[in-house]
Amino acid sequence: MKWEYVGYGLLAMIGLIIVGLVLIFLVIHIIKWTIKKIAGDAINKVVGIGSGLANKVVDRALDVGEKGVVTGATAVSKMVGDELTKNDPKKMGAEITKIAQKYNGEITISHVISELGLTNDQAQRHLWNLTSQKVCHTEIKNKQKVYVFPGFKEKRKIKVCEYCETTFELEDVRNECPSCGGTLKIITQTVD
Ligand SMILES: [Zn+2]
Numbered sequence: 001m002k003w004e005y006v007g008y009g010l011l012a013m014i015g016l017i018i019v020g021l022v023l024i025f026l027v028i029h030i031i032k033w034t035i036k037k038i039a040g041d042a043i044n045k046v047v048g049i050g051s052g053l054a055n056k057v058v059d060r061a062l063d064v065g066e067k068g069v070v071t072g073a074t075a076v077s078k079m080v081g082d083e084l085t086k087n088d089p090k091k092m093g094a095e096i097t098k099i100a101q102k103y104n105g106e107i108t109i110s111h112v113i114s115e116l117g118l119t120n121d122q123a124q125r126h127l128w129n130l131t132s133q134k135v136c137h138t139e140i141k142n143k144q145k146v147y148v149f150p151g152f153k154e155k156r157k158i159k160v161c162e163y164c165e166t167t168f169e170l171e172d173v174r175n176e177c178p179s180c181g182g183t184l185k186i187i188t189q190t191v192d
Pocket residue numbers: 161162163164165166177178179180181182
């Protein structure tokens with residue numbers, strides 16, 4: 001065997017290895033691209049969020065996925081799950097109600113966005129839902145839109161005149177209105 005044959009043989013082997021590596025590289029990228037496309041489309045279909053967000057979610061999951069397919073798959077399903085929850089009116093309605101309770105029945109959209117990690121649109125949609133179900137109503141306080149949940153407002157008892165609606169402290173011993181003579185009755189009032 002002449003040396004030049006050995007040389008060609010080596011060259012051919014190196015060439016094959018390079019071609020092989022390129023093929024493997026291509027296959028990995030085609031698989032990645034396909035997963036990204038399928039997952040992105042699936043998320044868009046189910047959740048109806050913008051494709052930009054869906055791609056970002058999948059990209060993040062794929063970075064993780066390169067370290068382990070299982071971890072990646074878990075991350076994808078968790079993120080899809082989180083995104084589904086954030087769009088679920090029932091679950092988010094319950095979460096927002098809990099926040100309202102924590103803040104004694106008065107919250108702004110910022111509370112909802114920061115505590116639940118929602119987008120402005122999502123928070124707006126869920127608050128609108130609760131408003132239309134009469135769980136809460138809106139008021140303007142200090143030039144700010146406040147969502148008031150009357151169920152969680154602090155309550156106290158007072159006396160009120162049945163006729164002219166003047167109010168008195170519960171401790172007031174009078175049973176007759178000093179200005180109009182109407183009867184005073186005891187009512188429960190929410191504290192502002
Ligand atoms: Zn009166």
